Amino acid sequence: MILRNLSGLKIAVALCCVLALTACSKKNTPNLEASNAGLGAGASSPGSEADFATNVGDRIYFVVDQADLTPEAEEILSKQAAWLQKYPGVSIQVEGHSDERGTREYNIALSARRATAEREFLIAQGVEANRISSIAYGKERPAALCDAEQCWTQNRRAVTVITGGARTS
Amino acid sequence: MPNFARLATRRNFLLGLSLLMLALTPRVSFALDVDVSGGRINPLPIAITPFLAGGGAEEAGATLNEVISNNLGRSGYFEPLPQNSFIEQITDFNQEPRFADWRQIQAKALVTGQVYVDGGKIRVEFKLFDVNSQQQIAAQQFSTSPKNLRRIGHLASDVIYKALTGIDGYFDTRIVFVDETGPKDRRVKKLAVMDQDGFNVRTLTDGSELVVTPRFSPNSQEITYMSIGQGTPRVYLFNIETRQKEIVGEFANMSFAPRYSPDGQRVIMSLLTTDGRNSNIYEMDLRSRQLRQLTNTPAINTGPSYAPDGSQITFESDRGGTQQIYVMGVDGSGQNRISFGNGRYSTPVWSPDGQYIAFTKQAGGRFAIGVMKPDGSGERILTEGYHNEGPTWAPNGRVLMFFRDTPGENGGPQLYSVDITGYNEQQVQTPGFSSDPAWSPRLN
Numbered sequence: 065m066i067l068r069n070l071s072g073l074k075i076a077v078a079l080c081c082v083l084a085l086t087a088c089s090k091k092n093t094p095n096l097e098a099s100n101a102g103l104g105a106g107a108s109s110p111g112s113e114a115d116f117a118t119n120v121g122d123r124i125y126f127v128v129d130q131a132d133l134t135p136e137a138e139e140i141l142s143k144q145a146a147w148l149q150k151y152p153g154v155s156i157q158v159e160g161h162s163d164e165r166g167t168r169e170y171n172i173a174l175s176a177r178r179a180t181a182e183r184e185f186l187i188a189q190g191v192e193a194n195r196i197s198s199i200a201y202g203k204e205r206p207a208a209l210c211d212a213e214q215c216w217t218q219n220r221r222a223v224t225v226i227t228g229g230a231r232t233s
Numbered sequence: 234m235p236n237f238a239r240l241a242t243r244r245n246f247l248l249g250l251s252l253l254m255l256a257l258t259p260r261v262s263f264a265l266d267v268d269v270s271g272g273r274i275n276p277l278p279i280a281i282t283p284f285l286a287g288g289g290a291e292e293a294g295a296t297l298n299e300v301i302s303n304n305l306g307r308s309g310y311f312e313p314l315p316q317n318s319f320i321e322q323i324t325d326f327n328q329e330p331r332f333a334d335w336r337q338i339q340a341k342a343l344v345t346g347q348v349y350v351d352g353g354k355i356r357v358e359f360k361l362f363d364v365n366s367q368q369q370i371a372a373q374q375f376s377t378s379p380k381n382l383r384r385i386g387h388l389a390s391d392v393i394y395k396a397l398t399g400i401d402g403y404f405d406t407r408i409v410f411v412d413e414t415g416p417k418d419r420r421v422k423k424l425a426v427m428d429q430d431g432f433n434v435r436t437l438t439d440g441s442e443l444v445v446t447p448r449f450s451p452n453s454q455e456i457t458y459m460s461i462g463q464g465t466p467r468v469y470l471f472n473i474e475t476r477q478k479e480i481v482g483e484f485a486n487m488s489f490a491p492r493y494s495p496d497g498q499r500v501i502m503s504l505l506t507t508d509g510r511n512s513n514i515y516e517m518d519l520r521s522r523q524l525r526q527l528t529n530t531p532a533i534n535t536g537p538s539y540a541p542d543g544s545q546i547t548f549e550s551d552r553g554g555t556q557q558i559y560v561m562g563v564d565g566s567g568q569n570r571i572s573f574g575n576g577r578y579s580t581p582v583w584s585p586d587g588q589y590i591a592f593t594k595q596a597g598g599r600f601a602i603g604v605m606k607p608d609g610s611g612e613r614i615l616t617e618g619y620h621n622e623g624p625t626w627a628p629n630g631r632v633l634m635f636f637r638d639t640p641g642e643n644g645g646p647q648l649y650s651v652d653i654t655g656y657n658e659q660q661v662q663t664p665g666f667s668s669d670p671a672w673s674p675r676l677n
Contacts, residue, residue, distance in 0.1 A: 129555075131510075164638070167579040167593050167622055168445055168669065169490040170549065170556055172459075172466075173503065173512045173533040176487060180509030198509065200466060200487060204443050209417050211640030 111151045111231040116224075120147045124182060126220040128163070131177035133185060141182060144224055145189035153229035158182045158198040161223070163216035164206055176200035182222040197227070273656055276312035277397060278339050279305060282323045283316065284346040284359070293355055293382055294348045300386025301344065303430060304404045305393065307650075308632070309657030314340055326358065332367045340364050342397055346389075355379045361393050371396040383432060388677060403627035404429060407673040408634065409447045409456050410648060412436055413666040417642055420666075424458060426473065429627075429672070431662045437471065446490060446623075447471075448671040451497040457481065459489040468502050470519075482517055482524065490535045495543045501527075503535040514548055514565075527565035538582045538590075539563070540607070547571075547581040547590050547607070558592055560607060571609030580623050583607070584630045589653075591624040591633055602635050604653070615655040620646075625672045634661065636668045 108114035116122060121144070124137035133141070148154055160179030162171040179198040187193050208215035281302050286294035305311035321334035326347040335343050346359035354376050361371040373392050375385045384405060391402030412425040412434075421440040424447050427433055438444055442462030449456055456471045468488040471478045481500055482488065486509070491502040498519055503512040514528045514537045528534040532552035539546055547560050550570075556579045558572040572578035576596030583590055589604040594614070601617035602624050620638035627633070631653050638646040645666035651658045661670075 164620075165598070166595070167536075167556075169503065169535040170533060170551070170579055172445075172487075172489050173505070173535055176505050176512075177510055177533075183509070199461070200505075201443075201461060202445075204420065204422075204445070204461065206418050209642040211644075 109231055111154075113226050113230050116144075116147060116226060116230065120144055122225070123221050123223045125217060126178055126222070128165075128216075128220065129174070131174065131181045133181055137182075138185065141185050142189060145186050145191050148186070148191045148195070149189075151230065154226055155195045155228045156197075157225045157227050158186075158196060159205075159223045159225060160198065160200045161205060161207070161219055161221050162203050163219040164203045165216055166203065168202065172200055172202035175202050178220075178222045182224070274310055274652075274654065276306075276310055277341050278312045278314055279342040279344065279393075279397075280314045280319060280335055280338070280340040280364075281305070281344045282319065282346070284348050284357075285323065285326055286348045288350055290348045290350050290355065293350075293357075293379070294346075296382055297346065297348060297357065297386045297389070300383055300430070301390050301393070304387065304390035307430070307657075307659055308394065309652050310394070310398060314338060326360075330362060332362070332364055335362075335364045342393075344393060350379075351376070353378070355382060355385075357385050357389070359389055361396055383428065384676070387428070387430075391675075391677075400631060401629045401675070403629045403632060403672075403675070405676045406628060407449075407453065407676065408648070408661075408670050409449055409673070410636075410663070410670040411444060411447065411668045412664065413645060413668060414440075417645065424456065424471065425663075425667075426456075427663070434664055437473065437476065446669050446671075448492050449673045450493045451495060451674055453673045453676060457491040457493060457500055459491060468500070470500070481519075482522065490537065492538055494539050495541055501537045501539065501546065503533075503537070514546075525565075527561065528568065536580050540583045541585050541587050545583075545607070547583055549579045549581060556595075558590065558605075558609075560590075571605070571607070572612075573609060574612055582624055582626060584626050585628050586630040588630065591626065593622045593624070593635075602633065602651070604633075613655070615651050615653075616649070616658055621649075623669055625670050627672050628675050634670045634672060636670060638668075 108118045121140045124140050158179045160175035162175045179200055183196050183198050186196055206219045208218040281298055284294035284297050302313040306313045318338050320337060321331045323345050326345060330343055341364055343362040343364055344359055348357045357375045359373060360369050363370050371392055387404040390404040394402035406429045407426050408429055409426045412423045413420050415421040422444050423440045424437040424444050426435055442460045444458050444460050447456045447458035454473050457468060459468050466487045468481045468491040469478045470481055484504055487505040489503050491500050493500055499516050501516045504515050505512050511531050512533045512535055513526060514534050516525045516527055530552045532550050534548055534550045537546050537548040544563055545560055546563055547558060549556050550559050556577040557570050558578045558581045559568050559570050561568040576594045578592050578594050580593040581590045590607055591604045594601045594603050599617055600620045600622060601614045602621045603612055603614040605612040619640060621635055624633045624635045632650055634648060634650045636646040637649050646668040648661035648663055648667045648670050649658055650661055
């Protein structure tokens with residue numbers, strides 16, 4: 065998902081794999097999904113997407129029908145903010161999402177609220193507003209597909225996607 | 234259990250009904266059999282005889298027969314009798330049928346017809362008879378290009394339906410919906426239109442953007458919908474004939490949940506507030522492109538739908554804490570909540586005859602489709618299950634379509650229709666998974 069919006073970066077990653085031949089296998093995996101679980105061993109040089117995914121965490125979760133930030137969410141976002149301030153050239157898009165156990169239009173609006181909640185927190189932590197765009201996906205892009213609360217929980221999320229300026233190694 | 238007593242007082246239907254005659258035929262009383270206590274309609278047995286055809290029109294005759302039988306049977310109000318039960322074989326369209334033969338197989342109504350090729354055109358004629366009174370009660374002729382054959386079947390079905398029920402038919406209509414393909418976490422969504430019987434499916438967009446909630450304009454050649462693609466998600470207008478799309482407004486913030494006004498001159502929709510927290514309902518005049526704000530609350534206000542006379546709007550709002558249904562004047566005045574049952578109410582849609590508001594209701598992890606009167610009374614659930622959502626009305630107000638989703642990785646949404654009484658639920662066949670159906674007005 066992170067590679068989807070970054071055609072420039074995708075090319076840079078491919079070049080990296082041609083040249084370096086070694087620890088690029090993880091980056092070359094299609095549908096690279098950064099998650100808070102991290103990617104394990106592999107190159108994650110400071111300021112890269114992998115660094116962000118592995119060491120910071122790219123997503124936060126919400127209570128059903130809510131857009132309030134939980135304490136856990138604020139902790140992750142604080143780390144994101146710190147990382148973004150360390151690498152001031154990086155721009156991001158915040159994606160808001162909702163679970164499928166709701167109706168179409170309301171979920172679009174609710175997911176927008178969630179994206180806004182994250183964006184405002186990051187701004188309050190000192191990240192410049194013009195580095196952060198946001199988009200609402202409603203229930204259209206679930207991350208987990210099982211029919212149970214444990215999956216719906218994973219879908220009520222806001223995901224921070226790097227859109228430019230990260231190190232490409 | 235549907236409240237049949239209330240239905241019985243509505244517009245003469247189903248109990249003691251009278252026929253609509255087409256010009257020049259004598260007035261006849263006709264009753265559709267109804268079991269009042271059960272609330273269930275006993276379908277009227279109707280014999281649709283093979284249309285007489287010659288000179289290359291045989292296949293056309295078979296198609297017409299199939300279209301009409303399928304339409305009338307699927308409505309739940311008619312039972313097309315099997316052709317192999319017919320005693321009389323109609324061989325001359327101009328000769329009076331042997332009504333005794335039709336009474337013997339319990340047919341209450343009889344349709345005869347003929348179809349022939351004339352130059353480059355196809356000509357169709359049919360007659361509808363009341364078997365008991367032995368009267369012809371309707372007849373019509375059509376002359377058109379062969380590619381319109383199925384439409385003739387739909388028009389004929391509408392004539393027959395109205396003659397026997399007193400209510401306008403709904404068969405000469407289309408559905409716009411979202412065709413879904415691909416894995417559940419990465420669905421490809423495309424706008425699609427089809428005839429209400431599932432034929433002539435055409436996709437209109439290429440799937441490169443997520444498209445949701447398409448709705449027809451009253452003139453049926455234009456659709457409004459919302460797209461999540463590159464840039465700000467927003468509302469578009471799409472011309473079905475030219476395949477051209479345009480944005481409905483240069484809004485910095487997300488626009489969504491669009492619908493046309495009954496006169497087709499305006500589009501109503503939600504706009505995300507500048508602070509990104511809430512959504513209000515706005516109306517845009519399509520000629521002047523002037524925007525008018527109708528709600529102004531720190532809430533999610535969405536799903537707006539006009540009353541058919543254009544004087545009121547129903548919408549959903551979480552201003553009270555959870556999604557509930559509200560009604561307001563078309564100028565935004567007098568915003569009153571009308572849903573008070575146990576659950577969350579959303580996706581309200583006003584019926585074409587103004588009598589009901591249909592909705593999605595969530596309670597206890599279940600999703601239901603229901604109707605209520607515009608004052609909030611008389612709530613009735615039509616179907617309930619794991620996930621039912623997004624009702625749309627047939628133009629005669631007797632049938633609703635919605636989508637039903639199934640859980641898990643391999644699950645997906647399908648379209649269903651159901652009668653206003655809650656009976657006769659039918660799946661609507663589509664090429665793949667489908668969602669967000671919206672019914673067109675009558676095409677004629």
